[in-house]
Amino acid sequence: MLSLTTLRFPLVSLRASRNSPARLGSMLSCRRRASLPAPGRHKGRIPEWDTETRTDMRTVVQQAVSGGPLHTAFWEDEAEIGAGVKKPFKEVIDVSWGDPHRGGVKPLTFVRQVLAACLYPQLMNGEKLPVDVRQRAQKLLDGCAGWSVGSYSATGGLPEIVQRVSEFISRRDGGVPSNPENIFLCCGSQWALTRILNVLVNAEEPYPTGVLTPAPCYSTTTLSIEGLGGVVVPYYLSEERGWELQVEELHRALESCKGACHPIALYVINPGNPAGQVQSRKSMQEVIRFASEKRLFLLADEVYQSCIYGEKEFVSYKRVLSEMGPPLSDTVELASFHSASKGFMGECGLRGGYVELVNLDPAVKKYIYTLFCADSSPPVLGQIALDLMTNPPQPGDPSYLLYYQVRSRSTVVNNVKKACEVINSLQGFSCQAVEGGAFAFPRIHLPAKAIQKAKEAGMQPDTFYCLRLLEEAGVLASPGSDYGQEEGTFHIRFCILLPHDVLGELLLRLSNFHTQFMKDYS
C-alpha cells in the first residue's frame, strides 16, 4: 500500500517551462540562490526564501510532498479500494516507473541464490544450491574482508568485481581495452552521475555551468543538475524521426544558452528514457565530433544497454569513440554509466551501478577518487549484483539453462511490438517504435475540449489525461510534461517491461479508457 510519502521521482519534476532556452538556477541551497530557511534566524520557523525561487519551490514542494496530483489520486484510489469503494478496476497498475520487479517480473533465480549464499554462507554446505551458485558465492566472499558482505569494500568497489566489470566492458566493446582504475562502482548509476556532475558544475564561477540535456529527459538528472547549481540546456529530440538526436539541434541549443551559462557537458541517454530510441553509430559519431569541437565533456547514460528490441544494436559511446581513432579517441572526455537496476536483472533495490571514465585528466581523477572515498563504500550486495550481471552463467554451468529460459528475448520483443501496435491503433495516439529502454512514450493528440478542461483545472493537459486514466482505469502512467516536450505536444510515459498478462491488461484498460476519453471530449 502506498502512502502520500511514497512519492515517486518522475513526478518530482520541475515546473519551469521546458521551452525556455535555459532554465536558470537551482532550487536547492546553492550559493547563487541561497534560499533555505535559517533555523537560527526565524522564531516561527518561517522560511526566508527569495521571492524568485519561492514560487518555483512551492510547486516542487507540492509535487514532492503530495507526489503530485497523480500520486495523491493514486493514494486515494488505493485507499478507496481498500475501504471497499467501488471502482471499475480491482487494483491499480503502476507503470509510472521503470521497476521490473514491482511490475511483477520475477528476480533471476541464479542471482538470488548467490545473494542468499553470500548472506548466509551456511547455505553453501550440502547440495541445496547448484554448484555454480556455491562456487560463485565462495569466490565473491573471498573478495570481501573478513569473508563477510557486511564489511566495507574498497573505495570504488571490491577490486575483483571492478576487474570483472572492466573485462565485461572490454568484451562488450569488441576488445577496446578498459582499465579497472577508471571504473567506480557506486550506489546506483544516478549516484555516480551526481558525483561526476558535482565535479563538473563549478559553483564558484560567476557564470553558471550549463549541461546540454535531452528533452524529453529522465527527470532525476535535471533535478541533480539544478540541485548542484548548474543550468539545464535542453536540446530536443526529433519525435518525427523516431526521437533521433540531431546535431543541428545541438548547435541550436548551444547557441541558445550563450550569455546565460557556460556549457561544459553534453548528457545523452542511449537507449533513451523516456523516448525509447536507440542511437545509430553515425549519430553517435556526430555527437562525439560535436563534443570535441565545442569542448564538451560527454556524459553517456547507458543503463538500458541490454534492453534492445528493434533492429538497431546498442553500441557504447566508449566503443564508437575508440573506433574513431586519434585524435578524438585520445581527447574526448567521457563518463559512461551503467546499472544493475535495468535489463534482465532489474535489481533496482540493491542499488548497484558504475561509471567508467575515459580520457580524464589524472589530476581530476584523483579528486573524483576522494569524492567516492567520502561515500564510504557502495552497498556490497549491489556490487555483487553488478558482478552477476556482467558475468552471467556460461553454457555448461548448471544454472545456465534456467537463467536464459526465464528471460527469452523474443517474449520481451513481442510484448514491446504488441504494445506499440495497440497504441498506434488508437485514434489520437501515435507511438514511435520503441527500440530500447523500458518505456513507451506515445504522443497523445488531445482534443481542444480536454485541453480547455485541464487549463480550467490548472493542470498540464497530459497530467489531466493521466489523472483521468488513473481514476477511471486504474493505470498509473506519468505525463510527458514531467520530462520536457515540444510546446503544444503531449505525451504519456509508461513502463513496458512487464509480464505478458499484466501488459495485456494494461493495454486493454488503456484502450477502453482512451476511446471513451476521446468520445467524451470531442
Next chain:
Amino acid sequence: MNHGTSLLWKQRALSSLSATRRGLPKEKMSENGMSRGKVLTIDNMNPTVKKVEYAVRGPIVQRAVELERELSEGMKKPFAEVIKANIGDAHAMGQQPITFFRQVLALCSYPELLSDSIFPEDAKNRARRILNSCGGNSMGAYSASQGIESVRQDVALYIERRDGGVPCDPDNIYLTTGASDGIVTMLKLLVCGEGAARAGVMISIPQYPLYSAALAELGAVQINYYLNEEKCWSLDISELQRALNEARRYCNPRALCIINPGNPTGQVQSRQCIEDVIRFAARERLFLMADEVYQDNVYAEGCQFHSFKKVLFEMGPEYSETVELASFHSTSKCYMGECGFRGGYMEIINMDEEVKAQLTKLLSVRLCPPVPGQALMDLVVNPPQPGEPSYERFISERTATLSALAEKAKLTEQVLNTVDGIRCNPVQGAMYSFPRIAIPEKAIKEATENGQQPDMFYCMKMLEETGICLVPGSGFGQKDGTYHFRMTILPPRDKLKILLNKVQEFHQRFTQQYS
C-alpha cells in the same frame, strides 16, 4: 568455511586486485590524451571538490594495500601481515554477523528458502513481513525515497522504547544509505549564503572526517570547537561559546554537530552535558545534528547513552517544541557491524514543513536507499523477542560481541598507558582509542622537511616497520602541537594484544631513534 583460510584468500584476492589496479599497462585512450587541453581540468573543476580530504581512506591506507600486495608477491618485510586498525569495520576484523539477521536477509533474497526447515519460524515470519512491504514482494524493487513505510514504523517504535516512551512519528524518520547519506543531505539543506553570511557548521575537533569533507564540498565554513582531552575528551560549553563568538565575525553559524559516543575520541556524553548543549543550541539558534551511530557501544562503568531526542523532550516544551534536531543511526556499528549494507536512518525533529519537502526532494535524487540495508535496519530496531525461537541465540551473540568490545576497550587503554610517551583516555564508548603521542623534536623536524604532518610521518613509519595501519590524528584535527593516532579496538583479543605490543615496541624504538 574455515576462517583462517578465508583470510588468506582475502589477502591473495586483495593483492591480485591491486596488481591490476596499479601495475598493468594503462589503456592507450586515456594516456595519450595530452595533445590538447582537457575540457575538465583541475583549474576549472568545481573548486570545492578540491578541498575534500578523507583521512580514513588516505595515503596510509593506500600504502597498506600496496604493502599487502608486496607481501603476497614474496617481498621481504619485517612483518608477516598488514593489520588494518584504521577503520571501524568489525566484520573485516573477524566479528561474526548476527545469525538471525543474515537468515532473514537470505530468506528475503531467495524466498524459495521459506520452505526450508533449516530456518527458524520467526526468521521466516520476519522475512515474509519484509517482503510484503516491498514492491512486487522483491527486495529488487525501488522503495519510496524516504524508505519502506513499515520499516520507518518499526524505527519509530524502537526510538520510543529506547527513549522511555517519548513519542516518535514515523513521518519524521528517513531511511538513508548509511548514516553518512543523512548527514551530508542535512548539511546540504543547511548551507547557504555568501561571504560573511555563508553558513557555518560547528564540529568537534577531533572530528570524523566525513564532516570536514562534506563541509568542504559544500563550501560551508567549518567552525572548530575543541574537545577537552584533559577531561576525557569532554565537551565544554565555554569552548562552544568561544568558537561561536569568533565564527560570528566571518560567517553565519547555523548548525552544531555532536558525535556521541565520540569518534575518534570514544567519550560518552553525560546527560548534564547534553542538556547544556541543547540549551546552548536553543539560545544561539543552532540546528542540532546528533551523530549517534555508536549508541550501543558504551563500555565504561557509570557511562550511559542518552539520546539527544530523549533529553530534549524531558527538558519540556520550551525546548522540545522549538529546538531543531536531526539524529542519525546506522547498521554499520554497535553489535551488528554490518557496514557493507549501507543501512541507516535519521530522525528529524521540529523541522519546518516546507524544508522537509525540500529534504524529500533532495533524497529523491538518489532514488532510494539500498533495500537490503533497509531490511537490515528493520531487524536491528526490531530484533527477536523473548519466547521467539531465535531469541536466545540472538541475545547470546549480541552480548558476546558487546562484552568482547568492552574488554578490548579496557585492554587497549591499559596497554597503551603503560608506554612512556603515549597517553590514552579511557575508551568509554564507540570503537576507537585516540591516544596522544609524544613525538621527539628531531622526528618533527624530519617530518616537516618531508612536507608531512609529524603524526603522519609516525604512522607511515609504523606501517612500514610493523604492518600496522593506523590513522594519524591530523586527519581528524587536533590542538596545535599535539599528536595522536586513531586505532580501532576491533581486532580479535589475541591479535589486539600482539598489535598493542608491537605499537609499544615501535614507539620505544621510534623515540630512541629520534632523541
